[in-house]
Structure formats: structure tokens, C-alpha cells
Amino acid sequence: MDTTKLKLGERRYIDKTFWIIYIVLVIVSIIALFSASSSLIRSATAQGHNPIYPIASQILYLLLGVAIAFGIQFLPSWLYRLAGYALLGFGLILLCLNAAHIGVTINGATRWVRILGISIQSSEIAKLGLVIVVADLLSRIKDKETEKRYFLWSLALTAITCVLIMIGNLSTAILLGAVILTVMFLARVRWYWLVGIIGTAAVILVGGYFYVENAYVKQGREMHGAMHRAETWVKRIDNKMLENRTDNSTIRINDDNYQSTLARVAVARGGKSPIGVLPGNSLERNHLPLAYADYIFAIIVEETGIVGAFLLCLLYLSILFRACLTSSKYNDYASQLMVMGLGLMITMQALVSMAVAVGLGPVTGQPLPMISKGGTSAIITSIYFGIMLGVSREQNQIHAQQQETINESMETVPDIDTE
Numbered sequence: 549m550d551t552t553k554l555k556l557g558e559r560r561y562i563d564k565t566f567w568i569i570y571i572v573l574v575i576v577s578i579i580a581l582f583s584a585s586s587s588l589i590r591s592a593t594a595q596g597h598n599p600i601y602p603i604a605s606q607i608l609y610l611l612l613g614v615a616i617a618f619g620i621q622f623l624p625s626w627l628y629r630l631a632g633y634a635l636l637g638f639g640l641i642l643l644c645l646n647a648a649h650i651g652v653t654i655n656g657a658t659r660w661v662r663i664l665g666i667s668i669q670s671s672e673i674a675k676l677g678l679v680i681v682v683a684d685l686l687s688r689i690k691d692k693e694t695e696k697r698y699f700l701w702s703l704a705l706t707a708i709t710c711v712l713i714m715i716g717n718l719s720t721a722i723l724l725g726a727v728i729l730t731v732m733f734l735a736r737v738r739w740y741w742l743v744g745i746i747g748t749a750a751v752i753l754v755g756g757y758f759y760v761e762n763a764y765v766k767q768g769r770e771m772h773g774a775m776h777r778a779e780t781w782v783k784r785i786d787n788k789m790l791e792n793r794t795d796n797s798t799i800r801i802n803d804d805n806y807q808s809t810l811a812r813v814a815v816a817r818g819g820k821s822p823i824g825v826l827p828g829n830s831l832e833r834n835h836l837p838l839a840y841a842d843y844i845f846a847i848i849v850e851e852t853g854i855v856g857a858f859l860l861c862l863l864y865l866s867i868l869f870r871a872c873l874t875s876s877k878y879n880d881y882a883s884q885l886m887v888m889g890l891g892l893m894i895t896m897q898a899l900v901s902m903a904v905a906v907g908l909g910p911v912t913g914q915p916l917p918m919i920s921k922g923g924t925s926a927i928i929t930s931i932y933f934g935i936m937l938g939v940s941r942e943q944n945q946i947h948a949q950q951q952e953t954i955n956e957s958m959e960t961v962p963d964i965d966t967e
Contacts, residue, residue, distance in 0.1 A: 581603055
């Protein structure tokens with residue numbers, strides 16, 4: 549069916565289940581924000597600002613995200629794909645500015661660009677655009693000739709985007725690459741091409757680690773230039789390996805492991821009871837500098853225990869499950885790959901963030917989608933949901949109209965007298 553002929557604004561085809569998952573996630577975000585923002589409130593008070601401002605501003609971002617998702621879901625899917633190319637181009641421009649150290653620098657990493665007074669995280673724009681563009685390109689594969697052409701285009705765009713992101717954020721680049729590889733697998737790209745990509749990436753990353761470790765870290769030298777952040781990544785991996793080899797009773801808190809250690813303390817306190825210390829009773833939120841951002845899951849575990857952690861994991865997994873379930877009935881192959889890619893991005897980022905917060909991996913700086921404080925992240929994740937909701941609504945409408953056509957044709961079939 550030609551999707552350009554579908555009526556816009558048909559609310560009866562809205563995916564209510566997906567909306568429930570999204571709204572529950574927003575509610576959890578607001579509750580967690582109140583529990584984990586004590587340091588932000590103290591900082592605002594010390595600066596003479598309204599203490600409720602940090603929380604109120606994030607709630608406004610969340611509500612704006614809900615409004616954006618609601619509006620986006622009524623747009624046709626072909627418009628998402630068209631916008632994806634524009635977003636990818638815009639994101640690559642922002643990433644190039646960051647690579648040239650033009651933008652907002654925090655903790656030695658330039659990841660934001662300020663436009664009209666608003667700080668935009670460049671990688672978030674590029675991630676969204678790349679997933680949509682790759683899904684569109686892979687859906688165009690019809691034969692061996694087009695398979696090679698669109699695969700190479702997808703690979704080139706992914707490589708460029710991941711390299712630019714890697715300059716400031718290695719974990720985001722690896723996560724994005726993993727999602728794109730999974731989308732390629734779903735698109736039935738030849739398996740040995742995928743194995744070749746994984747092998748090449750592994751060689752580059754492992755080789756880079758040993759080079760920086762031996763040429764800079766062990767020599768006490770500092771890296772300069774575009775890849776100066778590589779030294780930080782290597783030290784984080786070294787710290788994690790050292791933790792695994794060291795008795796927990798002998799670990800000393802220093803600047804490198806301060807946040808991760810306090811996060812583990814919060815998790816340990818929450819583990820004393822299946823339901824934790826209950827919301828509002830966290831102690832580590834007063835000491836953990838980024839309790840409201842990268843380590844908010846540790847505070848959630850402290851206050852709600854294993855029960856809360858399990859339910860939150862289930863909530864994120866339900867996003868991927870819903871994406872799989874609804875995409876299985878899509879007629880539009882590009883939309884199917886797009887929804888799976890966006891669902892994978894949210895779920896995989898959440899699992900990585902949770903793993904880091906409980907001490908299962910080196911520090912990555914990955915926020916918990918929709919829950920960690922961050923304006924750009926909340927808006928972009930809401931756009932993810934808006935696109936997934938829009939594709940689901942469009943396909944529900946197509947199926948309903950096709951069924952109506954079948955029913956009408958059955959009514960016009962004359963009765964046959966069998967006597």
C-alpha cells in the first residue's frame with residue numbers, strides 16, 4: 549500500500565503498549581531524579597539559584613520529549629528516512645567541530661556544541677541519523693550488485709561516524725558500531741563480511757591499547773592531539789583489571805576510582821534487602837558526584853534493591869521485545885530495520901550503563917537512557933520512541949485498511965447456489 553495516501557493524525561492506530569512502556573520510563577526518570585539530585589540542589593543553592601531548578605529543568609525536557617514523540621508518531625515513515633540523512637550530515641558537521649576542539653569541553657572531552665544557547669551533544673545527533681540511514685541503505689539491497697554497493701556505503705558512513713565519535717567517546721563509538729553490525733546481520737549481509745569487520749576492529753582496538761599502554765602510560769608520557777583521550781581509556785581499563793586482581797578489602801580510593809567505588813558501596817547497601825533502603829533514604833547520593841548522571845542506576849539499586857533493578861532491566865528489555873514483536877508484521881523493510889536499530893540502541897546503552905554502575909565493566913560515561921540527567925539525551929531518546937511509535941502506528945493503519953478492503957471484497961462476492 550502507498551503510505552503517502554494514508555491519513556495523518558489517525559489516533560485509533562496508536563501503539564498503546566509502546567506508549568505505556570515509554571510513559572513508565574518517564575515516570576521512573578522523574579522519581580529517580582528526585583532521589584539522586586541532592587548534589588545538584590546543593591550546588592544551585594550555593595550559587596544563589598532556586599534549589600528546585602535542576603530538577604524542574606530536567607522535567608521540562610522530559611515533558612518536551614513526550615510532546616515531540618507524540619507529534620512525530622503521526623509523520624509518515626518516508627519522512628523519517630529523509631530526515632535521517634539530514635541528521636547524519638548535521639551530526640557529522642558537529643563531530644568535526646568537536647574534533648577541532650570547537651564546542652563545550654568537560655573533563656577534557658569536547659562532546660557538545662552550543663547553538664542558540666543550547667548545548668547539543670554531537671554524538672547523539674549522529675547516532676540517530678546513522679541508524680536511520682544504514683537501515684534505509686540496507687533495505688535497498690535487491691541483488692548481489694546492490695548488496696555490495698549499499699553495504700560499502702553503510703560501512704563507510706559507519707566508519708567515518710565512529711572514528712569521529714571515538715575521538716571524544718570510545719564507548720559510544722563501540723556501542724554504535726555494535727548496533728550497526730547487528731542491523732547488518734538482521735539485513736542478511738554476508739556473514740564473512742561481518743566477521744571481517746569485527747576482526748579488523750578488534751585488531752585496531754587491541755593494538756591501540758598496547759601501543760598507548762607501552763608508549764605513553766608506562767613511560768609516564770602524556771598524549772596530545774586529537775587522540776589524547778586514548779590515554780584516559782587505557783587507564784580506565786587498567787584500573788578495572790587492577791580491581792579484579794585486588795582484594796576488595798585493600799582497595800584505596802583515589803581520583804581514578806572514586807566514583808566507581810562509591811557506586812559499588814551504594815549497590816552493596818541496596819543489596820542488604822530485596823527492596824533496598826527504600827526511595828529517599830540513599831546515603832551515597834550525597835557523596836557520589838555524578839549520582840544523577842552516569843551512576844544513577846547505583847542509586848536506584850541502593851534505594852530499591854534487587855527488585856527495583858530487575859524491574860528496570862525488564863522495562864528496558866520490553867522496549868527491545870516490543871520492537872521485535874511489532875517489526876515482525878511490518879511490510880516496509882526499511883522501517884523494520886530502523887525500528888530494530890533504534891530499539892537495540894536504547895536497550896544496549898541501558899545494559900552497558902547498568903553494568904558499569906554495578907562494577908561489571910570499566911567506566912564508559914554512558915548515561916541511562918531517559919533516566920540519567922541530560923537535556924539532549926532525553927530529547928533524542930524521545931525522538932527514538934516517536935519514530936518507533938510512528939512506524940508502528942502507520943503499519944497498524946495499513947493492516948487495518950487492508951483488512952477492510954478484504955472484508956468489502958468478500959461482501960461483494962455473490963452467493964453460489966450449490967443445489
